[in-house]
Amino acid sequence: MSVTAPSPPRADKPVVRPGDRIFAGTARLAALTIMLALAGVFVFLAIEGLPGLSAPENIYAPATDFWSYVGPLVFGTILAAVVALVIAVPFSIGVALFISHYAPARVATPIAYVIDLLAAVPSVVYGLWGGLALAPALRPAIDWLYDHLSFIPFFAGPPSVTGRTMLTAGIVLAIMVVPITTAISREVFAQTPRLHEEAAMALGATRWEMIRLAVFPYARSGVISAVMLGLGRALGETMAVAMVLSATPVVTLNLISDTNPATIASNIASNYKEASPDKQAVLIATGLVLFAVTFAVNFAARWVIGRGERNLTR
Amino acid sequence: MSTTTPLEPDSFAITANLAQPRLPKWALLLVAVLALGVAGLVTLLLGWSPYAGLVLAIALAAVGLPLWSLLLEGRRSAADRFATSLVWAAFGVVLVPLVWLIWLVVKNGIGVINGEFLTYDMRNVVGAGGGIYHALWGTILITLAAAIISIPIGLFTAIYLVEYGRGSRLARVTTFLVDVMTGIPSIVAGLFALSLFVLIFGPAIRIGFGGAVALSLLMIPTVVRSSEEMLRLVPSDLREASYALGIPKWRTVVKVVLPTALGGIITGVVLAISRVIGETAPLLVVAGATDSVNFNLFEGRMMTLPVYIFSQYSSPGVVPLGQEGDPPGYARAWGAALVLIAIVMVLNLVARIIGAYFAPKTERRR
Numbered sequence A: 001m002s003v004t005a006p007s008p009p010r011a012d013k014p015v016v017r018p019g020d021r022i023f024a025g026t027a028r029l030a031a032l033t034i035m036l037a038l039a040g041v042f043v044f045l046a047i048e049g050l051p052g053l054s055a056p057e058n059i060y061a062p063a064t065d066f067w068s069y070v071g072p073l074v075f076g077t078i079l080a081a082v083v084a085l086v087i088a089v090p091f092s093i094g095v096a097l098f099i100s101h102y103a104p105a106r107v108a109t110p111i112a113y114v115i116d117l118l119a120a121v122p123s124v125v126y127g128l129w130g131g132l133a134l135a136p137a138l139r140p141a142i143d144w145l146y147d148h149l150s151f152i153p154f155f156a157g158p159p160s161v162t163g164r165t166m167l168t169a170g171i172v173l174a175i176m177v178v179p180i181t182t183a184i185s186r187e188v189f190a191q192t193p194r195l196h197e198e199a200a201m202a203l204g205a206t207r208w209e210m211i212r213l214a215v216f217p218y219a220r221s222g223v224i225s226a227v228m229l230g231l232g233r234a235l236g237e238t239m240a241v242a243m244v245l246s247a248t249p250v251v252t253l254n255l256i257s258d259t260n261p262a263t264i265a266s267n268i269a270s271n272y273k274e275a276s277p278d279k280q281a282v283l284i285a286t287g288l289v290l291f292a293v294t295f296a297v298n299f300a301a302r303w304v305i306g307r308g309e310r311n312l313t314r
Numbered sequence B: 001m002s003t004t005t006p007l008e009p010d011s012f013a014i015t016a017n018l019a020q021p022r023l024p025k026w027a028l029l030l031v032a033v034l035a036l037g038v039a040g041l042v043t044l045l046l047g048w049s050p051y052a053g054l055v056l057a058i059a060l061a062a063v064g065l066p067l068w069s070l071l072l073e074g075r076r077s078a079a080d081r082f083a084t085s086l087v088w089a090a091f092g093v094v095l096v097p098l099v100w101l102i103w104l105v106v107k108n109g110i111g112v113i114n115g116e117f118l119t120y121d122m123r124n125v126v127g128a129g130g131g132i133y134h135a136l137w138g139t140i141l142i143t144l145a146a147a148i149i150s151i152p153i154g155l156f157t158a159i160y161l162v163e164y165g166r167g168s169r170l171a172r173v174t175t176f177l178v179d180v181m182t183g184i185p186s187i188v189a190g191l192f193a194l195s196l197f198v199l200i201f202g203p204a205i206r207i208g209f210g211g212a213v214a215l216s217l218l219m220i221p222t223v224v225r226s227s228e229e230m231l232r233l234v235p236s237d238l239r240e241a242s243y244a245l246g247i248p249k250w251r252t253v254v255k256v257v258l259p260t261a262l263g264g265i266i267t268g269v270v271l272a273i274s275r276v277i278g279e280t281a282p283l284l285v286v287a288g289a290t291d292s293v294n295f296n297l298f299e300g301r302m303m304t305l306p307v308y309i310f311s312q313y314s315s316p317g318v319v320p321l322g323q324e325g326d327p328p329g330y331a332r333a334w335g336a337a338l339v340l341i342a343i344v345m346v347l348n349l350v351a352r353i354i355g356a357y358f359a360p361k362t363e364r365r366r
Helices: A018-054 A066-101 A103-122 A123-149 A166-190 A195-202 A209-234 A237-243 A266-273 A277-313 B010-017 B027-046 B050-072 B075-110 B115-119 B133-166 B169-182 B187-200 B206-234 B236-244 B249-276 B282-287 B307-315 B328-358
Strands: none
Touching: A018 A066, A018 A277, A018 B050, A018 B133, A018 B169, A018 B187, A066 A103, A066 A266, A066 A277, A066 B075, A103 A166, A103 B328, A123 A166, A123 A237, A123 B027, A123 B075, A123 B307, A123 B328, A166 A209, A166 B075, A166 B115, A166 B307, A209 A277, A209 B075, A209 B187, A237 B249, A266 A277, A266 B187, A277 B169, A277 B187, B010 B169, B027 B050, B027 B307, B050 B249, B075 B236, B075 B282, B075 B328, B115 B133, B115 B328, B133 B169, B133 B187, B133 B236, B133 B249, B133 B307, B133 B328, B169 B187, B169 B206, B187 B282, B206 B249, B206 B282, B236 B249, B249 B328, B282 B307, B307 B328
16 A cells, blocks of 8 residues: 555645644544543443452352352353354355355355345344244254264253253354454455466366465465454354343353353343442443453454464565 | 377376366256255155255255265365365355345334334333334434544544554554454443443433443444545545645645545445444443433433344233234334344445445455
């Protein structure tokens, strides 16, 4: 983009008009506002949330202190996000490859648009669909998993009668993650140097071998960061989980039973209405924990992207 | 290839491979028909549901073609064909939830939407009836307020990043912070707005304006990103021509740079609005829920469409005695979902049209 860059202002600029000064000041102010807003997020969450770390014991029931209260929630958050990613990542890579290398060129753009539509559907509608349509539809599948695979701890059962399980929530989350990871992976796949691909083809590689030899090595860091951004989305998603899961504070790997751990976000959403000020502080404190976790994940993703870009420009 | 050149055995293998038989063009069709037939037979004999039959047919075709290829063409071609069928299957599977969801929302929602649904609120409604009037207005007002807050901040930040702050420390920090802001979970944005207003007004505060603040926190990074990208696309020739005429920098930005990038900026803003208009969690936390119309952003709880869907879903009421079927709240939730999706899709479409109409006449990658 350096071609279109404006030339830097000369140091010995003779006239500075008041209009210039005001306009530049406004622009700088806007940038500072963003900094202030983000600092505000930390500060206000901390001010309101810190009392939640040491609230009266009965607030944390059935746990007794903050960390044993938030522990199962963190576990549930990570479990739901991991289930979602395990389902979503293979599909995203497949769809991204489909758009960048397999689909006929004329339909690739409309298809990419359709996948982006998945991202445009509001999360509450996914929750509605997950709770009312997907959960009942998954009941036979859950029974089948229990009958045939119950030796795996994930499917230990007893199978849910409502279908509102961690597996269902994970699938809904996966559908919400797919457009994000697909969009980024697709961009990276499409940027593979044409010459690498043609060289592989010229050496007699089939299309799949070309993708393995030329596209995947080039796109690895991009795909990793796409997955991490998807993870960030899955960790922070609220409504879909809150509307699908009926939660109890347990730590279990069981994906198909009726007792499921809540996630941090869904716990906040479903307990908010009847919260006393003390409880409110506790919930805000859990929000702070969630913020820290997603911040770390996103930060790692950006770092991977940055490293990848440096490698490419080398 | 002439026989006088000494050839290594490997090259013979390659030439031999080239002569190997390939699957005919109609192989895919044949396998698909066979798979459908076998799956149909199994489905009929075992009494499965048609969906299970379809899954079986696709699985059979996805395995059958590579198997045939393995027998006829060898391992490498078989792997290639298998990967191709996996990629196509992945695409097909991802389409299923989208089609299913849209179809369900339209099917269940279209019967609910009528004049009463759009013009009545939920005050004193027990059982069926009532509507989304209050939620519709809440969504419009809160989203509008969020847009009014975030468009100037986002746009000016983008102008700063592109026109003024190039390479400065503040610009680098701002770019990083915008990245961080993109990753803020929506519920954390809601909690932030809540903490802010609780600190000012006391713990029981729930106002629509708080929702607008939370939404703008989610909207600003999108606006900054898209505007920044569009401003960078403006050729520097235009700026230099303007400077050469002695026009001050700020007037150059206002009169030359912004109008050139206007289409892209509007597209970005509309997409950002369509993104935040469906946000539920922050509004649930800070704007609350109510059954009546409230036009005042600064006082009292305010209903919005996403929160309306959530509350109709989580407390749907009871089925009247002696009747079968779903509780009345579910129907209202589907109706509101249809309205919400329609709004989002229209906004998306408008953004694409504006974007296509004003698209800069430069070559860009897909």
